[in-house]
Amino acid sequence: xxxxxxxxxxxxxxxxxxxxxxxxxxxxxxxxxxxxxxxxxxxxxxxxxxxxxxxxxxxxxxxxxxxxxxxxxxxxxxxxxxxxxxxxxxxxxxxxxxxxxxxxxxxxxxxxxxxxxxxxxxxxxxxxxxxxxxxxxxxxxx
Numbered sequence: 088x089x090x091x092x093x094x095x096x097x098x099x100x101x102x103x104x105x106x107x108x109x110x111x112x113x114x115x116x117x118x119x120x121x122x123x124x125x126x127x128x129x130x131x132x133x134x135x136x137x138x139x140x141x142x143x144x145x146x147x148x149x150x151x152x153x154x155x156x157x158x159x160x161x162x163x164x165x166x167x168x169x170x171x172x173x174x175x176x177x178x179x180x181x182x183x184x185x186x187x188x189x190x191x192x193x194x195x196x197x198x199x200x201x202x203x204x205x206x207x208x209x210x211x212x213x214x215x216x217x218x219x220x221x222x223x224x225x226x227x228x229x
Contacts, residue, residue, distance in 0.1 A: 111118045127134030
């Protein structure tokens with residue numbers, strides 16, 4: 088896990104709650120859960136407040152608690168940023184466009200494959216149904 092530390096001037100301006108939140112975010116989800124359990128053990132309203140805060144801020148359901156550091160690691164953010172080299176940016180844009188086209192073509196292929204499978208299953212169902220109707224009609228006539 089990469090940790091991004093705040094400058095000293097920013098840390099000094101943050102309140103105790105913000106500093107505690109940043110510290111727990113740096114430690115990960117396990118630290119939040121441990122703090123909540125300890126809160127329940129020592130004074131149950133603190134544990135309940137931590138649980139409510141974790142659910143409200145969606146920390147309970149994220150794969151990582153530190154949203155601030157994950158934003159800079161986001162692939163979407165990094166692919167849209169210019170590198171400063173016009174030739175490389177043109178190459179990157181063309182490559183991303185080509186990959187998007189390939190993805191669309193592959194998804195269209197998968198859709199055609201699913202449609203063909205659905206049609207084959209439906210045709211098999213209709214053939215089985217016609218066969219059972221024919222057998223019932225033949226047994227009724229006999």
